[in-house]
Amino acid sequence: MPELPEIETVRLQLEKVLPGQTSTKCEVLSTKIVRGSIDKIVGKKVLGVERKGKVLLIDFGPELQLGFHFKMTGQLIYEEDGKRVVGGHPTEDFLNKMPSGHTRVIFEFDRGTLFFNDQRLFGWIEINPKFVDKLGPEPFQMSADQFISSVRKRKKPIKLVLMEQGVISGVGNIYANDACWEAKVNPRRLANTLTAKQYHDLFEGLIKVLKEGIKYGGATAADAKYIDLHGLGGHYQDHFRVYDREGEECLRGDGIVHKFVLGGRGTYFCSKCQT
DNA sequence: TTGGTTGTTCGTTC
DNA sequence: TGAACGAACAACCA
Numbered sequence: 001m002p003e004l005p006e007i008e009t010v011r012l013q014l015e016k017v018l019p020g021q022t023s024t025k026c027e028v029l030s031t032k033i034v035r036g037s038i039d040k041i042v043g044k045k046v047l048g049v050e051r052k053g054k055v056l057l058i059d060f061g062p063e064l065q066l067g068f069h070f071k072m073t074g075q076l077i078y079e080e081d082g083k084r085v086v087g088g089h090p091t092e093d094f095l096n097k098m099p100s101g102h103t104r105v106i107f108e109f110d111r112g113t114l115f116f117n118d119q120r121l122f123g124w125i126e127i128n129p130k131f132v133d134k135l136g137p138e139p140f141q142m143s144a145d146q147f148i149s150s151v152r153k154r155k156k157p158i159k160l161v162l163m164e165q166g167v168i169s170g171v172g173n174i175y176a177n178d179a180c181w182e183a184k185v186n187p188r189r190l191a192n193t194l195t196a197k198q199y200h201d202l203f204e205g206l207i208k209v210l211k212e213g214i215k216y217g218g219a220t221a222a223d224a225k226y227i228d229l230h231g232l233g234g235h236y237q238d239h240f241r242v243y244d245r246e247g248e249e250c251l252r253g254d255g256i257v258h259k260f261v262l263g264g265r266g267t268y269f270c271s272k273c274q275t
Numbered sequence: 276t277t278g279g280t281t282g283t284t285c286g287t288t289c
Numbered sequence: 290t291g292a293a294c295g296a297a298c299a300a301c302c303a
Contacts, residue, residue, distance in 0.1 A: 001281055032299095054282085072281040073300080120299045122282075131283085156293060165283080172282070264295070266280075 002070040002088050004138065004170030005213025007054050009234060010076055010087025015049040017078060017085060017112065018058065022046075025108035033104050033118060035126035041066055046109070052132045053169025067129035068116065074123035080112030090220045090233035093117050135169040139206045142168070147203040151191050158194065159187035160263045162206065171206065174219055174236075174243045177268050179206040181241040181251075186274045187267050212239060242268040 002010075023041045028034050044060040051057060056076075058066040068074065075088030077098055086094040093100045098115045105125060107114040116125060139147070150168070154161045161167060162176040171179070180187045182205025185198050194202070213219065217234030237244070241251060245268060246259040255272030 003282095069283085071283075119301070120281085122299065124283095154292085160293095163282085264280095265282090 001072045001172060001174070002074060002218070003054060003172035003175055003213070004051075004210055005175070005216075005236065006088065006218030006234065007051050007056050007070065007170075008214050009217045011049050011051045011056055013085045013087060014056075014058070014076070014078060014114075017080065018046045018109070018114075019048055020046065021109040021111055023060070023107060023109055025106075027106040027108075028104075029099070029106065030104040030118075030121065032121055033116075033124050035124055035129070038066060038105075038125055038127055040064060040127055041107075053135045053138060053165055054172065055129060055132050055135075057132070063128065065128055067126050067132065069124050069129070069131070071118070071120070071122035071124075073119040075117045077115045077117065078112055079115070086232055088117075089119070091117075091119065094232045135165055136167045138170045139168055139203070139210060142203075144200055144203045147206075148199045151202075152194070152199065154191035156191060157188050157262055158185060158191045158202070159267060161191040162202075163263075163265075168206075170210070173265050174240070175206070175209050175213060177243040178209040178241040180269060181205075181274060182208060184273050184275065186271075187262060187269050189275075209241070212236065242270060244268070 022045045026039045026042055041060050044064060046058055046060060048059040050059055056068040070088045073089045078085040079098060093102055099106060100117060102117040102119050103115050104118050105116045151161055159176050159180055162171050179202060183198055183201035185194060185202055213236045216236040216239060219236040220233035242257050245257045248257050250257055250270035250273060252273050255270040257268050257270055259266060259268050
């Protein structure tokens with residue numbers, strides 16, 4: 001499920017191929033995921049590729065940014081002269097001929113074609129999405145004091161606050177779980193009850209796991225081995241601290257990783273070292 | 276077969 | 290008012 005590091009990985013790749021190209025056609029195969037009319041970009045030139053939290057933005061001008069939200073199963077595939085750039089949720093579609101049964105919108109440019117695929121139709125594409133205005137800063141844009149002051153007054157479990165996009169943008173389930181482990185914080189702890197050291201450790205931990213996520217090109221689900229064989233998808237999954245490690249020994253060597261549901265989401269932690 | 280899974284959206288409650 | 294909480298959404302897979 002694409003979070004900040006996964007989206008950043010796509011952005012870095014698209015930034016190398018899209019800027020300078022003009023949009024020539026925009027074909028919507030599934031109207032459900034498209035908000036408003038996105039064909040305003042046709043005839044316009046790409047100035048850059050940006051990202052705010054988990055939203056990817058193709059920049060066609062100051063008042064014309066095409067926003068993509070991948071939700072759980074969104075992916076982008078860019079094709080030019082038989083060469084491919086892929087990103088987002090890793091599936092066999094990375095290897096399949098495009099368009100596939102999951103292709104929702106096709107964007108044609110001067111030199112290549114961009115396919116937005118989404119299995120579950122949860123993602124969306126919108127011009128100047130209002131959603132980004134509601135986003136809080138990314139961890140990378142915050143100071144430790146800023147992080148602490150925006151978190152410490154909240155009275156719900158710390159892990160859920162980390163995932164609130166209006167407070168901190170870009171953090172999803174994988175990295176929220178791993179950041180709590182880094183800081184030895186029980187994800188259930190109410191956000192206003194951490195020690196001063198835990199607030200600092202949590203901020204540092206969050207930065208650490210996100211940077212590592214970007215370094216490894218994001219995470220690929222354990223069942224996507226087929227994708228990995230072809231050198232596609234990221235490798236952060238080989239560095240998960242607690243996420244998806246239910247029943248395994250804690251990496252600190254004393255304790256077992258337990259799983260429970262918090263806020264309706266799978267939550268992993270070591271009851272020995274996370275307090 | 277049915278339940279688990281996922282992030283945002285939206286409705287309800289306090 | 291705003292915060293907290295939980296269901297809904299779609300489709301795949303075990």
